[in-house]
Amino acid sequence: xxxxxxxxxxxxxxxxxxxxxxxxxxxxxxxxxxxxxxxxxxxxxxxxxxxxxxxxxxxxxxxxxxxxxxxxxxxxxxxxxxxxxxxxxxxxxxxxxxxxxxxxxxxxxxxxxxxxxxxxxxxxxxxxxxxxxxxxxxxxxxxxxxxxxxxxxxxxxxxxxxxxxxxxxxxxxxxxxxxxxxxxxxxxxxxxxxxxxxxxxxxxxxxxxxxxxxxxxxxxxxxxxxxxxxxxxxxxxxxxxxxxxxxxxxxxxxxxxxxxxxxxxxxxxxxxxxxxxxxxxxxxxxxxxxxxxxxxxxxxxxxxxxxxxxxxxxxxxxxxxxxxxxxxxxxxxxxxxxxxxxxxxxxxxxxxxxxxxxxxxxxxxxxxxxxxxxxxxxx
Numbered sequence: 331x332x333x334x335x336x337x338x339x340x341x342x343x344x345x346x347x348x349x350x351x352x353x354x355x356x357x358x359x360x361x362x363x364x365x366x367x368x369x370x371x372x373x374x375x376x377x378x379x380x381x382x383x384x385x386x387x388x389x390x391x392x393x394x395x396x397x398x399x400x401x402x403x404x405x406x407x408x409x410x411x412x413x414x415x416x417x418x419x420x421x422x423x424x425x426x427x428x429x430x431x432x433x434x435x436x437x438x439x440x441x442x443x444x445x446x447x448x449x450x451x452x453x454x455x456x457x458x459x460x461x462x463x464x465x466x467x468x469x470x471x472x473x474x475x476x477x478x479x480x481x482x483x484x485x486x487x488x489x490x491x492x493x494x495x496x497x498x499x500x501x502x503x504x505x506x507x508x509x510x511x512x513x514x515x516x517x518x519x520x521x522x523x524x525x526x527x528x529x530x531x532x533x534x535x536x537x538x539x540x541x542x543x544x545x546x547x548x549x550x551x552x553x554x555x556x557x558x559x560x561x562x563x564x565x566x567x568x569x570x571x572x573x574x575x576x577x578x579x580x581x582x583x584x585x586x587x588x589x590x591x592x593x594x595x596x597x598x599x600x601x602x603x604x605x606x607x608x609x610x611x612x613x614x615x616x617x618x619x620x621x622x623x624x625x626x627x628x629x630x631x632x633x634x635x636x637x638x639x640x641x642x643x644x645x646x647x648x649x650x651x652x653x654x655x656x657x658x659x660x661x662x663x664x665x666x667x668x669x670x671x672x673x674x675x676x677x678x679x680x681x682x683x684x685x686x687x688x689x690x691x692x693x694x695x696x697x698x699x700x701x702x703x704x705x706x707x708x709x
Contacts (some may be wrong), residue, residue, distance in 0.1 A: 331619075332416050332528055332669070333565055335573070335582065339522055340421075340517065340521065340545070340548050340549065340692070341370060341374070342374065342377075342378065342696060342699070343371060343521075343692040343693075343695045343699070344497065344521060345367075345368040345370050345374070345378055345691070345694075346368075346378060346381070346382070346695055346699055346708075347421055347422055347423075347629055347695070348367050348368060348369070348685030349364055349367050349368050349382070349539050350382075350387065350397075350402065350421045351380065351421075351422065352420075352524075354397060355397055355398065355399040356397065357366055357391045357396070357397050357699075358391055358394055358395065358396045358397075359393070359397075360394040361392065361393055361394050363394070363517055364378075364379065364394070364395060364474060365532070372531075374438045378621060378699065379395060380701070381699030381700065381701075382395070382508070382699065383395075384699070384701070385400075385463065385660065385698050385699055386398060386400045386463075387400055387402065390443075390612060396665050401420070401461070402420050402421035402465045402698070403418055403420065403426070403452075403455075403461050403462045403463060403592070403676065404418070404419050404420075404421075404462065404463065404465060404466070404691065404694040404695065404698065405417075405418055405448045405451070405452075405462050405464075405502075405694070406418075406465065406467070406509060406687050406690035406691055406694055407444060407465075407466075407467045407468065407687075407690065408418055408467075408468045408514075408683075408686035408687055408690070409424075409433065409440070409444070409467055409468060409469050409470070409486070409511070409587035410433060410470055410485070410511070411433060411470055411485025411538065411672055412432065412433055412485075412488055413430055413431070413432060413433055414430070414431055414432070414433050414434075414440075414443060414447065415428070415429075415683065415686075415687065416428065416429060416431045416444070416447050416448070416451060417429075417451065417543065417687055418451045418452060418457060419687070419691045419694075421537070421687070421695060422486060423521075423522065423688055423692070424686070425684075425689035426455040426457070426574075426613075427439075427451040427452075427454040427455040428440055428451070428687075429447060429451060429454075430448070431443075431611045431664045433486065434664070435487070436486075436487050436488055436584075437486060437487060437488035437489050437492050437494075437655075438618075439487070440486060440489075441492075441494070441498065441501075443501075443703060445498070446465070446485075446500050448462070448465070448502065460490065460503070462502070462504065463504055463698055464504055464505055464506075464507075464694040464695070464697050464698035465502060465504065465505070465507065465560070465647070465693070465694055465697075466506070466507040466514070466689075466690035466693035466694035467485060467494075467498075467505045467506065467507070467508055467509070467511065467690065468495070468509055468510065468513075468686040468689070468690055468696065469486075469489065469508055469511060470483055470485055470507070470510075470515040470539070470541075470645060471483025471489060471510065471512055471551045472510060472555065472556045472557045472560060473508055473509055473510050473552075473556045474555055474556045475552045475554075475555075475556050476548070476577065478493060478495050478496075478508060479493070479526035480494060480508070481556075481557075482557070482560065482593070483554075484700040485538070488499075488664060489674070494506075494508050495508045498668045499667070500503075500644065501622070505561050505697050505698070507690075507693045507694060507696075507697045509533075509688050509689075509690070509693055510541070510543070510556065510559075511541075511649075512534075512535045512541035512542060512543040512559060513543040513550055513552065513559070513684035513689070514543070514685075514687075514690050514693060515533050515535060515543055515545025515650055515681075515686045515688075515689055516532075516533035516545050516550065516648075516688030516689065517543070517545075517550060517688070517689030517690075517692050517693065518558070518681050518684070518685040518686065518687070518688030518689035518690075518691075519533055519648050519650075519679060519680070519685055519689075520545055521689070521692055522676075522681060523648070523649055523679060523680045523681040523685065524548070524648055524677045524679065524680045524687045525644075525646055526544070527647050528543065528545075528645050529545070529546075529547050530546050530547060530642070530643070530644050530678045531545055531546045531644045531646040531647065531648060531650045532545075532635075532642065532643050532644045532646075532648070533545075533647075533650060533679070533685075534560075534603070534631075534634075534635065534638075534647060534648070534650070534651075534654060535559075535649075535651035535654060536586065536587070536631060536649045536651040536652075536653040537587070537588060537606075537649075537651035537652040537653050537654070538587055538588045538589075538650070538652075539562055539583045539587045540561060540582055540583050540587055540634075540651075541559060541560065541561065541562065542559035542560075542638065543559055544559050544644075545630065546560055546642065556572040556706055560589075561582055561634060561638065562580050562581075562582050562583035563580065563581070563582070563633055564582045564637060565581050565582075565583065565632045566581065566582050566585075566630065566633050566637055582630070582634055585592070585627075585630055586627045586630050586631055586653075587653075588605075588652070588653065590605065591606060591609065591623050591627045591653065592604075592605075592623075592680050593614075593617050594611060594622075595609055595617075595620050595622070595623035596619070596629065598618070598619040598622040599615060599617075599618055599619030599622070600619060601619045601620055602619070606652060606653060607652075609624075610624070610658060611657055613658060618643075624656075624658050624659060624662075625662065627653070627659065628658070628663050628666075629661050629666070630661035631654075631659065631663055632662075632663050632666045634677070635647055635663065635667060635674065636667075636670075636674075644674075645656070645675065646675045646676075646677065647667070647675070647677070648676075648678070648679055649663065649676060649677070649678050649679065650678070650679035650681075650682070650685055654678070654679075655678055655679065655682065660676070660678045662682075663676055664676040666681055
């Protein structure tokens with residue numbers, strides 16, 4: 331799915347939510363009333379009205395605009411290397427049905443899995459599959475803003491070799507927006523989480539890997555190749571981690587992602603942990619090696635955030651991901667950042683595992699209301 335400048339602006343889908351909230355079927359509203367609810371400039375209000383009419387959610391009448399009886403139903407998903415979390419949502423992002431399941435092996439199996447899950451969830455909330463009007467899916471890789479091709483996604487074999495949006499659009503019969511998962515999490519936090527009302531912030535997810543979503547002046551930034559925020563590539567790490575990872579270009583991720591923190595703990599002393607969850611449990615029981623690894627990971631993450639801050643000057647950094655949400659990491663990073671000579675506010679995600687789905691709800695709504703030419707790939 332090709333993107334346009336309008337796709338980057340958070341104002342449009344949020345205004346659509348405000349307009350649709352409490353607007354009952356067959357109820358008529360004047361243009362002035364709609365404008366007051368939307369809070370957009372006149373040109374954007376006209377575009378929003380056009381989108382509502384094109385999507386079949388409203389129709390023109392003598393007194394203004396009448397809400398139709400069509401309900402908004404959208405399919406959203408967070409596709410990870412090990413799990414798939416999906417839901418059917420309404421225009422407010424309210425989850426009507428959801429499911430988590432292990433990710434299938436190989437991209438064709440994943441496409442089949444997503445298709446089946448969409449149909450199952452539609453049935454679970456008594457929605458005909460044909461009534462789902464839009465979809466947005468977060469993926470663990472960079473999505474090119476013009477071609478829609480996915481790169482830097484090694485956790486799902488073959489994901490970089492298919493046109494995922496087109497494959498799913500053929501099966502679904504409606505538009506499918508594919509977006510980097512951390513970008514969607516940033517959108518979710520901006521609309522429904524701890525970054526609400528903050529125009530310039532970074533969402534940093536640290537877990538198996540590390541990624542960042544950037545919102546600058548209320549607009550999501552993707553970059554020329556969709557690689558804005560790929561801070562896994564930052565040359566910020568301690569010891570010989572730089573040398574080991576420099577050739578593969580994933581220095582920071584290899585240093586403080588899940589494998590990195592486990593390796594750091596084993597190098598610091600005896601640990602029994604085989605997973606990150608077990609490592610944090612050992613730290614809470616007093617393991618010096620586990621605590622040392624967590625402290626080193628926190629300090630390296632702090633260094634990375636300071637590098638980001640020097641370039642984009644965010645008002646706020648939101649931490650997410652299975653490691654970033656851990657109090658031992660978040661509290662140490664926040665303490666260092668806020669006691670710095672030039673303080674930086676760091677908070678943990680309030681949406682947690684729902685951040686990607688929350689952002690996907692906005693992206694799907696934006697796609698639903700977009701003109702047809704903006705939904706077509708390659709425009």
